[in-house]
Amino acid sequence: MRRHDVRKRGVPDLRIKEDHSIMFSDTPVPDLFIHDMMPKLSGNAVKCYLFLNSVSAYGSRDATRSDIADRLGITEEAVDESLLELQRMHLIVVGDTDISITDLKMLELQKRYRPIASSLPSEITQRENLNEERERMVNLIKMTFFQGIMTFMWYDQIDRWFEAYGFEPEVIYALFQEAANNNRLDGPGYANRIAEDWAAAGVKTYDQLSVYYARFLEKNKIKAYVGKKLRRVLTEYDLKDIEMWIDEFGYDQEIIDEALAKTRGASKPSIRFVTAVLKDWHEGGLTTIELVRDYEKNREAEAGRARRKQVLARDNRGNFREGEERDADSGTGYDTRMPRIDSDELEGGPDS
Template sequence: MSFIKGSTSIDLGDTPIENIFIDVYMPMTNGTFVQVYLLGYKYSLDRDPNMEVNNMSIARHLNIPLSDVLSAWDFWESKQIVKKHKADGEDENNYTVEFINLKQLYIDNNYKANYNTQVNNNITEKKSDTYTCSPTDLVEANKVPEIRDMFVEINKIIARELAPNEKLKVIELLYQYNIDPPLIVEAFRYSKKQRKVRHILSYSAGVIRTWYDKGVFTVEQLQEYLIKQGERYGLYSRVFKSLGFGSREASEAEMKVMDSWIDEFKFDLDLILAACQNSSKTPNPNINYINGILRDWHKKGVKQVADIENLDYKEKKTFSYKPTQSTPKIKTKFHLAKSRGDKYTADELEQLILNNQKQRLNR
């Protein structure tokens, strides 16, 4: 699907809307609040002094109740993208609406020293020692490649796009616990694949809190923790990382094969990872290839990493080939007889050939 903008020969005016509003703020609310914002924004760009605009005229123009207009301005003010300035008089609904320049918000937050500084400066601390994030924080976070990749991976896991308010909750988790974005992805994957939960966002938040309390702040620490807890998820993740599969999830068939390494072969993680390292001999290693290595080791009685070295030594000793200093020439039946030319010199051979040719010509 694509979109094409048509052209016109008559200029009827344009109202430029910042993309930040369309991408970040517009999906947050209903269409009525968006209509109020856009119409008010258009009026802010019109310089006609004869045009009188107020909340009541906006309500009539959009054919909506006045209360909806007032609620819309309250909502956008809570998102910190407009400011209401009360005017003199008794009418509480008579105020001026100032539209905040969203591009300037972006520019103000664009130059941070590094990611850690970004995290610390984007945290707003409450009295209860919890944290909350604003849409501005989401705009700021989306500039970080690691966070953008995190959202992409989460979308794949839950098979849909995260809503803006859900993204804010994820960013809040990231800032609150100061953990790596890949660890948040693992929390969603763990919740979705292992626990089959329905409310995955809230459950993933609980998983992250548990891991944080256990001192787990990185994916590597998570793998060690889960393996110690007897969680097969940690094994799958560690094997896939060793094989360079990135963030790809293990299929049911692959998990079944990896389970057999523990349940049937009784192998520990070190021995399994040794097989993964051994897979460097092939350009495209996969689970079946590793399974072939481990099954062969199992048949030959390998039970620990030290046994691999002994096995390799025995196989090399059995099938070793030591080349000699000089390779003898191979003789065939054509080399058994001594050549007749051995008793003639080169000049004698040449004269003999000439004489034979003269005899043939004389015939």
């Protein structure tokens, strides 16, 4: 049915007709609307939707723009705004001569299930077993985290996690546990970000998740340790550097602590300095604490030798000039250096 902009044309004398499938028409206001869509609508839009449902529940009725405004106690402009809002949410379809109320249950059913032309018996059995396992986990999630009442948006989100990321049911449960531990079950946003992180790390099974969490906890432990050692609150960039030490360089806390020790005595120790030290070790192929300590010991010894050579060269330069003067006089055994002549003597000459 063709839609039009109710803001421009207003609401003509329309016939409101029911568009519900009889099979699913058990309530004038679907629970799907109450739990998932009503919180997103304005008050006037909710009023309009409830009014349209109440009218269509008893068959088609004629209604004008002013009729709706009078019944709801709002302006005719507010009616236009509300119907436009309901259209954007796909709750109604405004045609040239009527308004159709969308069958939300049928729409949801079509989104969830796709007809399959044919399947092998083994594929059917495998799919049924998988669906039963998923269904048990979804029911457990519903009872554990939502007291038996889980909104439809969560069902959609769970299906997407199963299909897009290939998570095992136990991983989905752990995802809800993580969100609940952080009091973030008010919406799917937080859980979805966690799911993306797990998927990016290659997590699909519960065993893989256990390995991921062990690594995750170890990272957090190292980050807290570094912040304590450097006596500072770590920024987002600091945390990225630390993750580079662990993930890219492959260093554990023992080697990182060895690098942190080099900041001892610094008034403002920096992450950048520690990163430079660890990068040098990484590029040198140092993978164990023993190799690191041997490398640093040799480098300190080399630096000590270089300093001694520099000091010796500086001292030798002074000794060499004095030696030249002694060598010049050694031929006669006397002090043959030229005596100093005052400037007065040069100008006036000796007294006669």
